[in-house]
Amino acid sequence: MTAVTAEPRLGPLRRVVGGIGVQNISLLMAIGLLLLIIGTQNPLFFTVGNLRVIGTAIAISGLLAVVQTMVIIMGALDISVGSIAGLTSVSSAMIFTVAGPALGVAGAVVIGIVCGLVNGCIIVFGRVNPVIATLATLAAYKGLAQLVSDGRAQGYTGADGFFVFLARGTLIGVPVLIWVLVIVAVLAHVALRYTRVGRNIYAVGGNDVASRLAGININRYIIGIYMMTGAIAAVAGVLITARTGSGQPVSGSEGLELESITAAALGGAALKGGKGTIAGTILAVILLGILTNGMTLLGVNSFWQNVAKGALLVLAVVIQQLRSGERRIGLPG
Amino acid sequence: MHAPGTVMLEARGIGKSFGPVRALSGVDLQLRAGEVTAIMGENGAGKSTLLKILTGDYQPDAGTLELAGTEVHFTDPRHSRIAGLRVIAQEPEVIAHVSVAENIYVGALRGPLFDKRAVYAKTRADLAKYGFERLIRPEALGSTLSPAQRQIVEIMRALVDEPAVICFDEPTSSLGEDESGILFALIQRLRDEGVAIGYVSHRMQEIFQLADRITVLRDGALVGTKLTAETDHDELVRMMVGRDLTQFFHREPVTPGETVLELRDVGNEHVSGVDLTVRAGEVVGIAGLVGAGRSELMKTIVGDFPITSGEILVSGRRTSFRSPGDAIAAGIGFAPEERKAEALVLQRPVRDNITLAVLKELSRWIFVRAGAERALTADYISRLRIRTPSSEQLVGKLSGGNQQKVVLARWLATRPKLLVLDEPTRGVDVGAKAEIYAIIDELAHAGVAVLVVSSELPEVLGLADRINVMAGGRIVGELSRAEATEEAILALAMDESRIS
Ligand SMILES: Nc1ncnc2c1ncn2[C@@H]1O[C@H](COP(=O)(O)OP(=O)(O)OP(=O)(O)O)[C@@H](O)[C@H]1O
Ligand SMILES: [Mg+2]
Numbered sequence: 001m002t003a004v005t006a007e008p009r010l011g012p013l014r015r016v017v018g019g020i021g022v023q024n025i026s027l028l029m030a031i032g033l034l035l036l037i038i039g040t041q042n043p044l045f046f047t048v049g050n051l052r053v054i055g056t057a058i059a060i061s062g063l064l065a066v067v068q069t070m071v072i073i074m075g076a077l078d079i080s081v082g083s084i085a086g087l088t089s090v091s092s093a094m095i096f097t098v099a100g101p102a103l104g105v106a107g108a109v110v111i112g113i114v115c116g117l118v119n120g121c122i123i124v125f126g127r128v129n130p131v132i133a134t135l136a137t138l139a140a141y142k143g144l145a146q147l148v149s150d151g152r153a154q155g156y157t158g159a160d161g162f163f164v165f166l167a168r169g170t171l172i173g174v175p176v177l178i179w180v181l182v183i184v185a186v187l188a189h190v191a192l193r194y195t196r197v198g199r200n201i202y203a204v205g206g207n208d209v210a211s212r213l214a215g216i217n218i219n220r221y222i223i224g225i226y227m228m229t230g231a232i233a234a235v236a237g238v239l240i241t242a243r244t245g246s247g248q249p250v251s252g253s254e255g256l257e258l259e260s261i262t263a264a265a266l267g268g269a270a271l272k273g274g275k276g277t278i279a280g281t282i283l284a285v286i287l288l289g290i291l292t293n294g295m296t297l298l299g300v301n302s303f304w305q306n307v308a309k310g311a312l313l314v315l316a317v318v319i320q321q322l323r324s325g326e327r328r329i330g331l332p333g
Numbered sequence: 334m335h336a337p338g339t340v341m342l343e344a345r346g347i348g349k350s351f352g353p354v355r356a357l358s359g360v361d362l363q364l365r366a367g368e369v370t371a372i373m374g375e376n377g378a379g380k381s382t383l384l385k386i387l388t389g390d391y392q393p394d395a396g397t398l399e400l401a402g403t404e405v406h407f408t409d410p411r412h413s414r415i416a417g418l419r420v421i422a423q424e425p426e427v428i429a430h431v432s433v434a435e436n437i438y439v440g441a442l443r444g445p446l447f448d449k450r451a452v453y454a455k456t457r458a459d460l461a462k463y464g465f466e467r468l469i470r471p472e473a474l475g476s477t478l479s480p481a482q483r484q485i486v487e488i489m490r491a492l493v494d495e496p497a498v499i500c501f502d503e504p505t506s507s508l509g510e511d512e513s514g515i516l517f518a519l520i521q522r523l524r525d526e527g528v529a530i531g532y533v534s535h536r537m538q539e540i541f542q543l544a545d546r547i548t549v550l551r552d553g554a555l556v557g558t559k560l561t562a563e564t565d566h567d568e569l570v571r572m573m574v575g576r577d578l579t580q581f582f583h584r585e586p587v588t589p590g591e592t593v594l595e596l597r598d599v600g601n602e603h604v605s606g607v608d609l610t611v612r613a614g615e616v617v618g619i620a621g622l623v624g625a626g627r628s629e630l631m632k633t634i635v636g637d638f639p640i641t642s643g644e645i646l647v648s649g650r651r652t653s654f655r656s657p658g659d660a661i662a663a664g665i666g667f668a669p670e671e672r673k674a675e676a677l678v679l680q681r682p683v684r685d686n687i688t689l690a691v692l693k694e695l696s697r698w699i700f701v702r703a704g705a706e707r708a709l710t711a712d713y714i715s716r717l718r719i720r721t722p723s724s725e726q727l728v729g730k731l732s733g734g735n736q737q738k739v740v741l742a743r744w745l746a747t748r749p750k751l752l753v754l755d756e757p758t759r760g761v762d763v764g765a766k767a768e769i770y771a772i773i774d775e776l777a778h779a780g781v782a783v784l785v786v787s788s789e790l791p792e793v794l795g796l797a798d799r800i801n802v803m804a805g806g807r808i809v810g811e812l813s814r815a816e817a818t819e820e821a822i823l824a825l826a827m828d829e830s831r832i833s
Binding site: 194195196197199200202203206207209210211212213214215216217270274275 | 635637656657658661662667669674675676677678679680681685689690692693695696699700701703743
């Protein structure tokens with residue numbers, strides 16, 4: 001190299017691309033393309049009402065995608081998020097029925113945190129692979145939700161002011177649901193980008209041995225991140241309750257884990273850990289939201305929609321793998 | 334085989350850029366049958382990049398490649414392999430959960446049936462043929478191998494193809510003296526068989542021992558090619574670095590202060606009965622053969638391995654570190670041996686990697702103070718002359734030696750009172766080595782206690798005030814600066830390892 005001492009000089013275009021990131025540029029282009037296709041096919045697509053539908057539809061899966069991104073950056077995975085959302089959805093409604101909305105929400109969050117704590121402890125103290133651990137709790141928490149609710153929707157929150165505000169209220173013209181997502185996403189972004197906790201999350205995901213030797217308490221980080229994921233999954237659970245007007249043990253949350261992982265991977269989070277951004281994930285969530293909405297508007301049946309989402313996840317990971325330039329020897333680790 | 338001296342591989346006008354980084358421009362290289370051609374240059378000069386272009390791992394932006402007189406364009410290392418060219422990578426990749434035998438014959442195994450016994454037997458025979466049978470077992474799992482053993486696996490993979498051209502990228506940086514000896518014998522034998530050999534190393538001694546010709550790169554450009562017989566150490570250094578350097582480094586010892594580290598009869602599953610003291614301002618060297626338990630002892634000191642007997646005192650106080658974090662809090666810095674596996678977060682920038690162990694001090698509450706962090710990073714990049722286009726470059730994209738400097742920077746930044754360095758100059762070029770020695774000297778003068786593990790005997794001899802020799806997990810002898818010679822160290826290390 002010819003002694004590049006100063007910052008490299010880049011063309012203005014290069015600098016903009018560098019700032020936003022290639023991954024995010026491709027996502028923006030994909031979103032643009034989708035808007036163009038769906039918009040020309042169906043004029044209803046661009047109405048304010050429909051945009052709001054998209055916004056509220058992505059709020060819940062977006063929350064889970066944001067926390068999933070943080071878990072993935074740390075080199076782990078949480079597939080129990082959907083089940084935690086289901087469990088906290090029914091419990092929030094059931095607690096609400098006897099103790100009012102404030103305790104309903106608080107109770108749900110506490111339950112979510114406990115679920116996350118259990119995940120973290122299984123992984124840390126049982127030395128179980130995160131995928132296996134949360135696969136087990138995915139089933140367990142779902143079962144628990146069905147047990148406490150008898151498998152049916154519980155509690156009617158549709159008449160309560162607070163839950164109605166969550167589901168249909170607006171602040172400065174923007175639905176509350178979207179505000180919740182925006183706040184959580186901004187907090188996560190700031191934490192990852194500007195705090196030492198965020199830095200350490202990247203470090204642990206990138207190289208756990210090095211992180212330990214550099215003095216990071218890895219166990220504390222693992223347990224902490226799962227507790228936080230549990231708390232946010234509980235918020236998602238409360239929002240499910242608010243939107244449907246009652247606590248849903250399974251129907252509101254099934255498949256959310258897949259969606260959250262798809263969004264994180266599509267947004268550039270490396271499943272090996274150490275890489276990923278909240279901005280990328282949010283763009284991916286928007287892309288997925290538009291895709292789902294568009295397919296519905298264009299009358300694509302929902303089974304095909306699932307196939308499309310699965311295909312997208314595979315595509316995202318394959319692209320990631322090719323871009324990372326990994327050599328193809330042996331089984332991918 | 335081709336007649337000795339025939340040009341087997343010829344690269345002309347090779348150029349390669351990574352974004353704004355010009356890694357190579359207009360480089361010519363010739364590798365001749367029956368000769369060893371050394372490729373030398375500072376960290377980041379472009380040596381590894383050149384080798385990766387030869388194999389087809391990277392595509393050159395400019396230039397041509399000829400193998401045995403015909404022009405070739407490799408787009409995948411497999412192609413060059415089939416054409417008879419192999420490169421032994423600087424950091425070999427070994428599959429963790431399969432045996433040495435399978436690792437060696439990966440890709441070479443044919444047919445649907447895998448006859449384990451036959452493959453093991455063949456591996457054993459091949460290892461014996463090249464003189465490695467004492468060092469590695471065919472059944473051992475990839476994950477249990479030391480860096481030296483991984484290197485052997487990588488070399489064996491290449492040899493079983495019987496290539497006409499072999500290039501070694503810093504093969505001895507993870508080997509001890511005795512293993513290096515075996516490797517040199519092997520290289521000489523391959524050369525006598527008419528193989529064309531390329532050899533990258535930062536160790537002058539080896540170059541003069543092995544090479545017939547020396548090609549020097551600087552800043553990605555060709556400086557020139559010399560016959561070994563017609564050049565000397567000083568000229569090579571001038572070609573590489575562009576200035577003179579003193580050949581041998583010897584510190585002025587400082588009068589030591591209070592005892593910073595004391596081990597009393599320390600033992601665990603890796604080491605036993607270790608007594609050791611390091612005082613402020615003192616540099617204590619740990620020598621020994623690979624596998625003597627040196628790195629394990631260092632990890633025991635920093636709390637990565639628990640102790641089961643004896644005690645460790647830091648500044649006179651008994652410690653019970655439960656993790657390396659506790660050791661850092663007590664003022665101990667530890668730069669481990671394997672930079673990629675144990676020290677660096679490759680997909681993060683240079684900045685993050687330098688500040689990883691001091692983030693707390695750089696933060697207000699949980700927020701990292703960006704200005705302070707940038708200043709600290711810039712300071713260490715210039716002090717250690719880390720060659721990187723910017724502090725935001727991903728560490729994985731730096732050359733090996735510059736990655737090593739990032740590791741050192743991280744631990745210097747913690748301002749430790751005891752600095753534990755395991756092979757601190759592994760893969761570092763002559764100029765940078767001198768800089769690192771100067772830094773260690775400066776630290777000792779400032780009252781830091783330093784413990785250095787090194788397989789390079791001249792390095793331990795030049796740096797250390799006292800040298801402890803290890804074998805079989807125990808300290809088998811201590812030599813003062815006056816008593817220490819290469820022979821004395823080796824005699825202790827070998828003698829004891831034979832008994833145990
Ligand atoms: N994949 C890459 N992306 C960006 N820059 C790269 C990449 N690979 C190498 N470089 C840069 O190219 C230059 C040459 O690197 P190379 O690894 O060839 O050096 P080297 O001579 O082998 O050094 P060392 O002795 O430290 O191993 C360095 O400045 C390095 O940072
Ligand atoms: Mg190199």
